[in-house]
Amino acid sequence: MNPNLQRFLKRSARNFGQFWRQLSRNKLAVVSLAMVIAFGLVAIFADLLYEYDFVTSNSLENALLKPGESGIVYYQEKDIEHTYILGSDNYGRDILGRLVHGARVSMIIGFATVAIAILIGGVLGAIAGYKGGLFDTLIMRATDILLSIPTILLAIAIVAALGNSFFNLLIAIATSMIPGYIRIVRASIIQVKDQEFVEAARCIGAGDLRIVLRHILPNITSPIIVQATLNVGSAINWAASLSFLGLGILPPKPEWGNMLSEAREFIQYAPHLLFAPGITILLTVLAYNLIGDGLRDALDPKLKR
Amino acid sequence: MSKYLLRRIFMLVPVLFGVTLIVFGLLYITPSDPAQMMLGPNATPAAYTQMKADMGLDKPFVVQYIRFLFGYQHPIFGYKGLLFGDLGRSYISNRNVFELILSSFPNTLILAAGALFLALVIGVPIGILSATRHYSAWDMVFTVFALLGASMPVFWAAMVLIYTFANNLRIFPAMSNPRDFMSLVLPIVTLSMYSMAIIMRMTRSSMLDVMEQDYIRTARVKGMDEKVVIFKHALRNALIPVVTVAGLQFGQLLGGAVLTEKIFSYPGLGSIMVDAIYQKDTPQILGSVCFIALTFTIINLLVDILYGFIDPRIKSTFGRKKAKPAAARSRA
Numbered sequence: 158m159n160p161n162l163q164r165f166l167k168r169s170a171r172n173f174g175q176f177w178r179q180l181s182r183n184k185l186a187v188v189s190l191a192m193v194i195a196f197g198l199v200a201i202f203a204d205l206l207y208e209y210d211f212v213t214s215n216s217l218e219n220a221l222l223k224p225g226e227s228g229i230v231y232y233q234e235k236d237i238e239h240t241y242i243l244g245s246d247n248y249g250r251d252i253l254g255r256l257v258h259g260a261r262v263s264m265i266i267g268f269a270t271v272a273i274a275i276l277i278g279g280v281l282g283a284i285a286g287y288k289g290g291l292f293d294t295l296i297m298r299a300t301d302i303l304l305s306i307p308t309i310l311l312a313i314a315i316v317a318a319l320g321n322s323f324f325n326l327l328i329a330i331a332t333s334m335i336p337g338y339i340r341i342v343r344a345s346i347i348q349v350k351d352q353e354f355v356e357a358a359r360c361i362g363a364g365d366l367r368i369v370l371r372h373i374l375p376n377i378t379s380p381i382i383v384q385a386t387l388n389v390g391s392a393i394n395w396a397a398s399l400s401f402l403g404l405g406i407l408p409p410k411p412e413w414g415n416m417l418s419e420a421r422e423f424i425q426y427a428p429h430l431l432f433a434p435g436i437t438i439l440l441t442v443l444a445y446n447l448i449g450d451g452l453r454d455a456l457d458p459k460l461k462r
Numbered sequence: 463m464s465k466y467l468l469r470r471i472f473m474l475v476p477v478l479f480g481v482t483l484i485v486f487g488l489l490y491i492t493p494s495d496p497a498q499m500m501l502g503p504n505a506t507p508a509a510y511t512q513m514k515a516d517m518g519l520d521k522p523f524v525v526q527y528i529r530f531l532f533g534y535q536h537p538i539f540g541y542k543g544l545l546f547g548d549l550g551r552s553y554i555s556n557r558n559v560f561e562l563i564l565s566s567f568p569n570t571l572i573l574a575a576g577a578l579f580l581a582l583v584i585g586v587p588i589g590i591l592s593a594t595r596h597y598s599a600w601d602m603v604f605t606v607f608a609l610l611g612a613s614m615p616v617f618w619a620a621m622v623l624i625y626t627f628a629n630n631l632r633i634f635p636a637m638s639n640p641r642d643f644m645s646l647v648l649p650i651v652t653l654s655m656y657s658m659a660i661i662m663r664m665t666r667s668s669m670l671d672v673m674e675q676d677y678i679r680t681a682r683v684k685g686m687d688e689k690v691v692i693f694k695h696a697l698r699n700a701l702i703p704v705v706t707v708a709g710l711q712f713g714q715l716l717g718g719a720v721l722t723e724k725i726f727s728y729p730g731l732g733s734i735m736v737d738a739i740y741q742k743d744t745p746q747i748l749g750s751v752c753f754i755a756l757t758f759t760i761i762n763l764l765v766d767i768l769y770g771f772i773d774p775r776i777k778s779t780f781g782r783k784k785a786k787p788a789a790a791r792s793r794a
Contacts, residue, residue, distance in 0.1 A: 301480075302476075302477050306484070306485075306751070306758070307714055307754065307755075307758055309717065317739040318488035318491055319488075398616065420621075424621065424625050425625070428625065435622065438615050439610070439615070442613040442615070
């Protein structure tokens with residue numbers, strides 16, 4: 158094995174061990190992390206738990222069943238007995254099955270939007286912070302402009318303009334997050350770019366790209382990771398909100414927000430339609446917020462005891 | 463001070479210009495066809511072309527954008543332009559766009575102001591209580607509530623409130639309008655939840671910060687009553703960041719009222735905007751989004767200025783040139 162790689166892996170393992178000791182003191186964060194991983198697994202293996210066609214096809218004779226009730230479903234040309242663990246909705250679709258497939262949508266939106274936002278915001282923020290001058294002015298003015306439209310409104314306007322689709326929802330939410338990353342990355346770079354180790358790297362002839370990627374980036378990852386974790390939660394929340402308004406993923410595709418939107422008229426007779434998706438969203442967002450808080454405490458050197 | 467103000471106001475111009483450009487650009491690429499919408503599905507191609515020309519939609523983007531800013535001359539579809547506060551009439555209701563906005567904005571303002579008031583009245587005292595009884599049972603309970611408040615989807619909170627208080631307990635109505643106080647309770651509570659959580663957390667952490675400082679210890683060592691220490695010495699300084707957060711929250715509340723208004727069928731600016739989006743009513747969308755962005759920007763500017771007034775340490779740096787980055791200063 159390459160000795161450089163070996164040294165790198167060893168150092169990473171040591172750093173991770175230290176970081177994990179910090180994080181594991183925060184019990185809430187650990188529980189949340191376990192929950193997020195569990196939800197992630199459910200999202201990945203959604204098809205093994207419930208078939209997609211099954212959770213999107215109507216079965217009106219089983220409409221609004223209470224949690225735990227079972228009914229005969231005509232599916233793929235035969236009648237099958239099915240137990241609705243969390244009840245059924247107004248079209249007789251299995252709520253738990255829809256939540257499971259909705260988890261997949263939410264997870265993808267959560268991670269993809271944050272990844273897009275970090276990539277674009279990070280590059281722009283790095284240019285603004287590292288290069289300064291005209292680049293900085295232009296990028297920061299553009300950021301001010303994006304920040305002067307309230308976030309949810311910007312996302313709504315973008316989906317409204319581009320039309321309802323999964324991809325457009327991603328773009329809308331990612332765009333609303335980009336200014337945050339530009340600011341964080343720029344501020345962090347300005348903080349470290351005049352320090353001695355950057356000067357040293359420049360003296361031995363490292364280029365700008367190498368300096369930013371190899372020397373500055375490892376020093377500014379903490380605030381980005383914290384912000385990213387918190388943003389996965391908000392992205393899931395926003396996606397649900399937009400879909401609730403009918404500006405995101407539309408039924409019959411399963412999505413937590415549109416499930417609540419469809420449930421609106423029936424909550425009086427079937428409260429499980431209100432509580433099942435709502436509590437799922439709440440727990441997911443809460444988990445990401447708790448992990449974010451935990452990471453902030455674990456990664457912030459000022460708080461290290 | 464006045465120099466700083468002037469510069470800030472001057473900087474507002476390109477920002478607002480950019481906002482209009484973004485919103486206009488977004489609507490320009492929208493795959494909707496207003497001319498087709500006006501004529502209905504049975505229009506002849508000739509009538510369609512004529513309508514497109516009448517509405518000014520046959521011109522390139524730049525021309526349309528300049529018209530949007532400075533006005534467009536036409537007996538039916540003409541307007542004076544955004545700079546003169548006139549965007550013509552809504553495609554759907556045929557009412558003047560800005561009249562509709564100005565008549566619904568006070569309703570949104572009532573909601574946002576009520577929500578901010580509630581958030582401050584409950585959030586600040588709870589924050590102080592949490593900070594002064596750090597790690598107590600109360601602190602834990604309030605912290606959990608704040609976390610829930612910050613994580614809860616607004617529309618779901620609204621639905622749960624409607625389910626509980628309107629459908630089952632029948633205390634408050636599910637539909638809301640600004641003339642009926644009882645009907646305002648649920649939307650205000652819904653809207654204030656998130657801000658309340660933020661303000662509570664901010665008050666708590668800022669209070670904890672201040673309580674650790676030397677001058678608080680000095681005050682205590684002097685034998686001062688703990689109440690006086692907390693309310694006279696600590697709170698005054700701890701509230702500075704809270705005021706900023708509250709101001710920024712107010713802007714977010716105005717914009718974020720969209721979902722709340724929609725669920726409670728409240729006749730505010732947010733409802734009007736979402737309805738306009740559903741109906742692809744371009745002038746109404748443009749007007750509403752630009753108006754909200756303008757208000758939001760101005761509120762943020764006011765918060766910044768206010769911040770200078772309440773914190774004399776910041777005021778003293780107003781007149782100076784741009785401060786060097788912290789790293790550069792420490793090396794010098």
